[in-house]
Amino acid sequence: MTKKITMEDLAREAGCSRPQVSRAFNGQPNVSPEVRARVLAAVERLNYRNTANRHQVRIVVIVRDTSGMYGPLMLDALVKNACARKWVCHTVFEQNIHEIPDCFYDGAVSLIFNKSWARKWVEERTTPLVMINSYGTAFDKICSIDPDSSDGSRIVLQHLQQLGHRRIARIHFVDVEEEKYRRGQEEFLQEAARLKLGDSVRNFQFVLSETSLEDGIKAVLSQGFTAIHMIHQSLGIPAAKIIQSAGYRIPEDVSLVTFELPHISSYLTPAHTTIDFNYQEMARRALDELRLKMHGKESDGGAILVPNLLHIRESTGPCRA
Incomplete structure (x- = not known):
């Protein structure tokens, strides 16, 4: 077990008194720059952490x-x-x-x-x-x-599956820097496979500089998907507007799951079903x-x-x- 480092240990290492260590460690002015430097160097060498009961973290x-x-x-x-x-x-x-x-x-x-x-x-x-x-x-x-990306995908897919949906699309718009991460895509498709939804579930990732939000969503809608899981909190509302302006009713024609916007999602028309971080x-x-x-x-x-x-x-x- 690693020995706990005390202020007395720091004092011996820095060649000064314990009160000087305390003043230097807590940023108090009545300590010389030389002593302060020696104390801080000792803190780093000994990996000191003040875990005393009276210490406020x-x-x-x-x-x-x-x-x-x-x-x-x-x-x-x-x-x-x-x-x-x-x-x-x-x-x-x-x-x-x-x-x-x-x-x-x-x-x-x-x-x-x-x-x-x-x-x-x-x-x-x-x-x-x-x-x-x-x-x-x-x-x-x-x-x-x-x-938990797998958990998030699972509860969304299970909810939509229970409503009878099989043609489910996950739409993710990213910038160029995010493109390589493909966050959540693998987990979404794995959970779809576990629920036996198979190839009827697809992930669509678009780069914003290459495909507009409207073009991407309309391209997905044209393929007959009955439910959409829209990634990113900022895109839920514009996605709903694009779906409705394209002549689709929510949820009669297309069910939509977005990310929670506190004090907003529940007041939209219709109110959005959302995934939310805990x-x-x-x-x-x-x-x-x-x-x-x-x-x-x-x-x-x-x-x-x-x-x-x-x-x-x-x-x-x-x-x-």
């Missing part, structure tokens, strides 16, 4: 921006969960990662899928890192808390994992999968084809 959440739906909702769930644990929670934008002092935070959570800097973090820092929603990508020594559970699992890592639990990395939520509303109905 500080974590940082790394974000790219606060636009869209997913980021703010996930951040809100993390902040609430951290506050319930009486942890201090700060937010830092991706471009300011270099300004995060390695000894100031007990742990970090990233809402950004960025393979290069994640690996660099592990190589250069001692602060434990947990990632959320990293496109199912496994990282060495970094745990990722991901929504933000509170993802936040809880992420901070549970971070707490273990802060206390020295080793991790080989990999993904922890969290089941999704399905909100059944008026945009899905019996297949009448």
Whole structure:
């Protein structure tokens, strides 16, 4: 079992007193720059983490921006969960990662899928890192808390199958950078096979710079699909408008499943049946994992999968084809 590093150990390593270590570690001004530098170097060499009972845990959440739906909702769930644990929670934008002092935070959570800097973090820092929603990508020594793509596909397909649908299309519009990931496609087709839907279920992935939203959706509709699962929160409403403007009724002609827009999806006409991330559970699992890592639990990395939520509303109905 790894020996717990104490402030006394840091003092001996840095060649100063314990009070000086405490002042340097907590950023207090009454300590010389030379002593502070020696203490911070000792913190890094010994991989020190302050896990004393009276220590208030500080974590940082790394974000790219606060636009869209997913980021703010996930951040809100993390902040609430951290506050319930009486942890201090700060937010830092991706471009300011270099300004995060390695000894100031007990742990970090990233809402950004960025393979290069994640690996660099592990190589250069001692602060434990947990990632959320990293496109199912496994990282060495970094745990990722991901929504379960197989579970999401399964509950959508089961719902549509129970309504009599067999011709089901999953439509995914991506930008050029996302094209190579094909997120969720394999899981969707695997779940269709398990439900014995076979070749009647298809995945369509379009690159936005090459195919317009309207052209892509109309091309799918022309092939006789009776149900559509539309990927991305931002595309659910425009997809419904395109389907209706093309002369199809929702759900009489085409059932539609989108992603949940809080306080919006349930008020649309018709109200959308949606798949939803379980933000509170993802936040809880992420901070549970971070707490273990802060206390020295080793991790080989990999993904922890969290089941999704399905909100059944008026945009899905019996297949009448």
